Each structure stands twice: as C-alpha cells, then as structure tokens.
Amino acid sequence: MLTKNKPQILFFTLLSLFFSITSFAQKSLYGGIEIGRRAIKVSVVDVNNIRKADYKILYFATDRIDFAAHIAEKGELPQEDINKISVTVVDQLKKIKTEFKLLEENIFIVAAPVFAQARNVEVLRSKISTLTSKNLDVLNVNEEAKTLVKGAMPPVDFANAFLLDIGAQTTKGGYIDEQDDKLEFIPLELDFGTMTLTDAVKKTVVNPNQANDMSTYQEKSFDFNPILRKKVKALLDANPPLAKKDKIYLSGGAVWAFATLYYNEDAKEHYISLTLEDVINYDAILKNNFVKFTNLAKTNKEIARVLSTYDQQYLISANNILQTCLESIPNLQSKKVFFVKEGQVIWLISYIADRSKKVNTNF
Secondary structure, X not given: OHHHHHHHHHHHHHHHHHHHHHHHHHHOEEEEEEXXXXXXXXXXXXXXXXXXXXXXXXXXXXXXXXXXXXXXXXXXXXXXXXXXXXXXXXXXXXXXXXXXXXXXHHEEEEEOHHHHHOOOHHHHHHHHHHHHOOOEEEOOHHHHHHHHHHHHOOHHHHHHEEEEEEOOOOEEEEEEEEEOOEEEEEEEEEOOOHXXXXXXXXXXXXXXXXXXXXXXXXXXXXXXXXXXXXXXXXXXXXXXXXXXXXXXXXXXXXXXXXXXXXXXXXXXXXXXXXXXXXXXXXXXXXXXXXXXXXXXXXXXXXXXXXXXXXXXXXHXXXXXXXXXXHHHOOOHHHOEEEEEOXXXXXXXXXXXXXXXXXXXOOO
C-alpha cells in the first residue's frame, strides 16, 4: 500500500517544499509607497540581511507633482491632488502586489511631514484607508532625523557612526549614544541647507543688479563661509561623542549632486566611499569650469537631472556645506565617509528595521 502511494507522497512533499520556499521568499520582500513633498515614490526591496543593510531594489517608480506647493498656497490639499494620489496609490499597490506577491503586512504607505499642515489631511487618510484597507502614516517631522539614521546607516554601524543629511532647508541627522546599557538617539541639526544658505548669501549682495551675477555670488559665498564654519564647529563641539565615531554617512541632495557630477558613474553599491580631496576638487570645477557639467548633461541623463534640480548657485552652496562639515571633523583622515545612494528607500528600510527582531531600534 505504501509503495503504491509513493508518487503521491513525493508530489505533496515537493508541493509543500515549494510553498515553504515561496513563503520564505515573500517574507523578505517589502513594498513602500511614499507620498512625498513633490512626488509619489513606489519601491519594492528584497532584504537579505537588515543588520548589514544588505538589500536589493527590485522596483522603483515615481510620479512628480508638487503637493507641498499646493499645501503652502491653500493650506489644504486640492481635491484634484487627493484624487490623483488615490488613483496612483491604488494602481501602484495593485501592480506591486500582483508582480511581487507581497505579504499584506510587508506593505507600507506613508506621507511626508508637510501633509500634517494640510487641514484636510484626514480626508486623504480616510480615502486611502477605504480604497486600500491600509493605514496612511504621516511621518512626524520631529522623528525625521531618527528615521534617517535608522534607514540610512547599517544597524551594525549604529554604535560607531553618525549621519548628516544635507537638505534644502536644514542639515540634520544624528547618532546613537549608549549610556548605562541604554541606547539614546541624539539628533543633530544645522540651520542651513542648500536653499537657505543660498538665500542667506544673496541677502548680502547690496546691489540688486548683481543678485544673479555669478562672480558676485561666489565672492559673497566665500565671505559667508566663516559664519558657516562657526555654526558647524558649534554643532560638533556640542556633541563630543562624534569625535570617536569611525564612520560618517552622508545623504541628501547636496551629496547626490556631488557624487553624480564628480564620479559620473552608475555605482551599484548602496554606499559610495568619498574623500575630502574629491569634494575640494569638485568645488574647483563648480566654480571655475561649470561648462564641463553642462556639456556632460547633453549625453548623461543623471547629470542632466542634477542640473535641472539645482542651478550653479545652489550647487556651490550645497558643496560649501558638505566641504565645511568634512573639514571641521577632527581626524577625518582616519575615518571612512560614505554617501547613502538609495535615499528614496531610507524611510522604508527604517520601517523594516523597526519591525525586525534582529535590530534594536528602541532608542
């Protein structure tokens, strides 16, 4: 009797093994839909080792709309934006569920902190919930730095690294400090970002006719550097543990612009090593041979994307912040510096780390 049933037993054993392997594979796949300030971004990642930030991006899509401008103008989301968001979220959710067989608990939908300023944000929440049966989390601006650290730095480096994210309005980040066997997150913030520094420099131009003159801007930007250095020094002096950290992780548009324009290569690693010498050399090209980048943009889509995002003045300000931060760090030559390339999935990796039993994010 047993002999007769052997083929059936083998079939069901193999079938069971197939579904076990498939189930295990599905558990490593995560999807995220981010309704950002200026775009809806959709990502699917396959996580091999969350502690080492070892993952692959299987899918990424973006749909650009300036939601933040509409919120600033009206104090709320126009119905047209709510409809657009809803349609895009539903379509993309269906797409990633179908293509990647994602587990329901491995899919997250979030909105940028700016959406908290929209007085009708609950209308958007309710519509997303009704259409998808999923919650829409509006990211907390006060938790933004912590989210950056948890998602940008490999958890294995939590103890011996810190992060700086050079954004448009501010430069923020943080590090984890251990006191009495307890982990504490220490935020870092510099009240200059790419755009705010550019605006501050422009205000020092006395003659309005010279406001857009590049030589005048470079001169005033150079004159403003001592103020920037003083603020960066104050930030570092207020956080002595930073001097003992062996690794520095950098993210944000300023570093993306530098890495894209200067290295001019499609790096496949999540973390790109960089040096102060490279940043200084890049600075010289920015100020003295900018036409090199405009020429490269004619045949390189990524470089063209940088130049469509930032003009020369913004790029100079961005690099002034980057260079000043690196120059101000004691014993920089003994440390490793990395650009966090996959900025679009930082929040998603942070969400995954929070839910992993292998990572302690209780800080």
